[in-house]
Amino acid sequence: MIRKNPRLLTLALATLVAGTAAAQEPQKGYLTGSFETNTIYYRDDAKTNATAPDDHFGSNNFLKLDYYRGKLAVGVQMEAYLPVLQSFPTELAGTKLTNYYVTWQDDAFSVTAGTFYDQFGSGLLFRSWEDRMLGMNNALMGARFIYNYKNIVAFKAIWGLPRLGMEFSETQVRGADLSFSLAELLKWNNTSLSLEGSVLSRYEKIPQDLIDEGGKPNSEGYSGRIYFERSGFSLKAEYVDAGKKYAIDPEVSQDGDIYLQKTGSAQLLELGYNRNGLGISLSGRRLEWMRSEITSNGNLKSSSANLLNYIPAMCTQYTYMLTNLHPYTAQIGDAVYNNSGEIGGQADIFYNFKRGSALGGKRGLKIHANFSTYYTLHKEGTAKAGKLLYRDISIDIEKQFTRKFKAVLLYSMQEENPSYGRKSATRLQNVFVADLQYKFTPKFSTRLELQYLTTHEDEKDWMAALLEINFAPSWSIYGSDMYNNGGSKIHYFNAGVSYARSRTRIALSYGRNREGLLCSGGVCRLTRAYTGANLQITTSF
Template sequence: MRRKIFIIITIAGISNVLQAQEIPGKLSGGLESNSQYYIDDKATQAKAPRDKVATNSYFTLNYTLKNFYAGVQLESYLSAMMGYPEGLKGTKLTHRFAGYRTDKIDITAGSFYEQYGNGFVFRSYEERQLGIDNIMDGVNVRFTPLKSIRFKASYGLQRVLMDNGEGIVRGADLELDLLDLLKVKHNWGVTIGGSVINRYQKYTGPDDDFPPGVNAYSGRFRLTHPHYNLDMEYVSKSADPTDINKNIFKKGSLLYINQTITTNKGLSADIVFRRMESMEFRTDRTQKDNLAVLNYLPALTKLYTYSLPNLYPYAAQSMGEIGGKVDIFYHFKRGSALGGHYGTKLSLTASLYRNLDTVRLKSKEGFSAEFWKLGPTELYNDVNVSIERRWSPLVETIVSYMNLRYNQGYIQGPGFGMVNANIAIADVLLNFDRKNSLRVEMQHLWTVADEKNWAAALLEYSYAPGWSFFAGDMINYQSKKIHYFSAGGAFNYKEARVSLSYGRQRAGLLCVGGICRMVPAYSGANLSFTYNF
């Protein structure tokens, strides 16, 4: 323990000394530390672990000098907070990299993040709230000989928990801006691109036909205009037997189509379609949950920030789903009958996802499915309407109503059924002056399924520039009648922020950016500190 503390203090001390001596170049970084204290809670049946104090900490240090850059990240889990993978433990230097960057080339050796296209075949990224950090360890090259030609090549091992995994990853990506390349001046833009990824993991089992290597190919097309955008990508993946798909030899595919339409009349729309089949893609075929995931498959539904809609969040079904989402936005102008003095924003969102229409096969392929046919099982369906309006310098409101159908048994596992719920939300912001504001949030969910009706309320008070406080509660008042309360505050001063809260966490899916993980129920206090320099 003393050695771990010494490492952190030493690195922090070195950074201060280097800055004090005004060495050439630029030094930057930050510290983030999140601690929780757990207690037993009879109401929620949450049990505190033996070690009632858990801390996740991250210290980053980056250095740049002209075209050269380097950095490290130290992580410490003493012990990891509840809900994070059990393999995150101890203290270790998880990132270390150095690179050279010019206008035409960028070469990184060591740890690197990268994404090809929309990420459907390859994306390495970090999301600390979900315990995800699948950074690569190897060599990454970005080459831009012309503004209209962008090439990437990657090679390395993927991080799995605190070490590198077994699977070797090799990939390349090329993107061309055709009209710019042909020197055609036009307000339209046409971009084509393609990616290839190979993952190799040694196999020592008895099946001679088992593929140790898996290949994924992607082709994409993008059309851009001030009033219209079209983004299309198609992915083909070779057979990839894993523990999750019960070792079937099923090839994967994905089709993604996204259209965005804007007008000068205040109207805009975003339309997304996606069909995917057998797109589970990991560097370690034995892992599950969010571990060793090589590609990025977020749920393409509306991302809700309110608590009650997030009781039933959709999680993308990598083995098979077909569906999409439509967002329509309209801005009523100032001075109009519906716009009022400040204008009014109206949004309408609808999404629908079903499983694939599959037929079981006796061969190793496992199943087949018609490409365009919807499956018999509804996975998720929601319709949401929201009106945002500023009534005066003092008052702003957001009123929302949604209906959702959530196949809880299919998404979360056996033992659940279909949830049909209606949710109403009122969000009022009172700006008393430049320093003081109060936000009041009221929510209600109606359903006869699962835990039946819910009610929720939240108060947030802010005193600029540094202070904020909140208190909230939600209760399933027709079933278990448990109050999931929370209260706390935060203080910001320059580059530092400290927050303290106390409350209950409900067990269920936690989703960030369309990616989800299961979290257990727990009760207790949380202390967080961040500092950037």
């Protein structure tokens, strides 16, 4: 019965939760909400080969409302794509009430019915989240139960259907997460130590010919984790068995499909130290067939898919234009790229020279360095490195020279494999950035970015500049240009103005945007080149 109509069970649970909470919580409630719109008017641009849609418009809109009354919370989210912006999933179309939930939370436990977001551990096994910039929303429609006993034992159980576009898929996800804190049990004051574990089961339709080859619609995964922290030192370790993965073998061409049947796995180790102005973070990670996708009715050929876990690119997440020209994104378990996994890690070091020290001077000095590198797996089931996927060595220095003038200087050497391991060839680039900020008065300031990228590969050298003028607390004006002086000779210019007041921000801009990867939190999507005007409004109440 659950498989035939799971939404009916969700509605029944929501009604039960709301009725129970309303009977126990007579106090006055309150409403909060937010609205966001991102609207673009597109134009054809012969220089960049950007083409506008027929009606020249795209608009992504979100309205979220949450009502709280004592231990009860009720919320809805409406989305309108009129139509969806270019490069976003085409399954996002029209206007619909996409998310809705009811939660009742006591001191020790909570129950949720409807849509919810959550994750187990680092998210490698399971994570549901929303990122509007990427068009990412894989909320679960179902039920969740959470119990916490004196912060010693925390237990979580979930069941639901992952979101896919504007609907919810027929895939069923069931899972449980358990955390046990030895530090809380033994009353340690300066030490944190916890053991955690998760299990996740999914039921998904698969093609009959895959069943004939031994595939099963059910798959189970699990993870084990340990967290330790004491006197500035920290350790995090996680092992994940993600269960069976299926993909169509792109190397075989015949009348029927030949399927790859693999087992996903991951190992993650993070060591850290943070004390007396020094921060050191060392991490190592091995991934194999870890991309967990929800497809449309089990159709492995379908372009309609959504993620069920979180695989960030563990390297420096830059904010400057040229450092993000070729960002790294993990392609794990991708049959098209013939890349079963990766192994690598990063070292991140930060030091704050105190005021009055030899290097710190009157106002201190901050230095940050990062080294990250990742390789393909030489052979499945091993930890031997194969072809280089990505390498980045960077250092940035931040110095407040006077009360009015601050500068950030950054250098990054990036080497990447554009074929994601299909070939050995890599491309190398060096990026230099100067970020200069000057405050004329408490309300009037400017920021100037000067950037240069030099390389013998791809499109050769680039240069970029940005000037930002701020009139606190409301107005900001900027203009930028990214110019491919070594290749196409194209100017990717942008100019805009924004106004903020209280909880509302309005921004209007116009310019050219280059084709490439747009990333958020280490997860990326490919965007087409476009030229046009962009209106963004965000408000909350």
